[in-house]
Amino acid sequence: MSDQPIRLLIHGASGRMGRALLRLCEGRDDCRAVAAVARRVDQRVIDGVPHFAAAELHGVPAFDVAVDFSLPDGLDRLLALCVQRGAALVSGTTGLSDEQQLALTSAAERIPVLWAANYSLGVAVLDELVERAARALGDWDCDIVEAHHVHKQDAPSGTALALGESARRAGAAPRYASLRAGDIVGEHTVQFSGIGERIELVHRATSRDIFARGALAAAVRLTRQGPGRYGLRELLFADPG
Structure with a gap:
């Protein structure tokens, strides 16, 4: 494998996550941003990274992985x-449609694809714990409560739905509640309630950097894989050798 850093295309570069990805990428030796794409572009080059409008997508230079x-x-x-x-x-x-999820699966026959609702390492662990708890507590109530900033459009959050799907696969029937308030980065509570007792599994994010770090780590690892659709847990926690 080449010792050269992988070449990243950052898609959605003007958003909170896009800006965090560009900033954190500068401090890594294993990857570098070669292009950034946003809906509109006011400045063509920022910190050495060329920026492209969405309508110019096909004009971006060669890249190894797109982070979207x-x-x-x-x-x-x-x-x-x-x-x-x-x-x-x-x-x-x-907020992807069923058709878009199918398109990702179809594309995975030709390229490595990873889609995840949340790139936090802590949430990846939470997801595994939820699945284990749901399997052991199949007759308990399962409720997922999520809170995000006022600008988040989808509800329940993609992370809540992904946690719920893990619980459902293990035999639970999750219910959801959403809160949009202030500048909350992201909070997820998965509650299992039985008669006379209750278990709460909680993850609170205080910085978007955790999601950007996880996405960059996933991007580096994904370029080492062959075509296929991968899960964050298997990709981040697998033996890197």
Whole structure:
């Protein structure tokens, strides 16, 4: 494997996550941003990284993996470009349609694909704990409560739905509640309630940097894989050798 850093395309570069990815990428030796894409571009080069408007997507330079934190309506063209160029895709865009999820699975026959609702290492561990608890407590009530900032559009959050799917696979029937308030980065509580006792599994994020760090780590690892659709847990916690 080459010792050269992998080349990243940051898609959704003007958003909170996009800005965090660009900033944190500067401090890593294993990857570098070669292009950033946003809906509109006011400055062509920022900190040495060329910026492209979404309409100019096909003009971006060669890249090894695209890291996407945008909106659902921007994913289709990016996915097509990744397939065309044989590049991997890491996406954290939530609110995707069933058709878009199927398109990701279809593209995975040709390129490595990772979609996750949350790239926090702590949430990846939480997801595993939820599945184990649901399997052991199949007759208990399962409730998932999530809180985010007022600008988050989808509810329940993609992370809550992903946690709920892990619980459902293990035999639980999750219910959801959502709160949008202030500048909350992200909080998820999965509660299992029985007669006379209750278990709460909680994750609180205080900085978006945790999601950007996880996405960058996932991007580096994904470029070492062959075509396929991967899960965050298996990718981040697998033996890197």
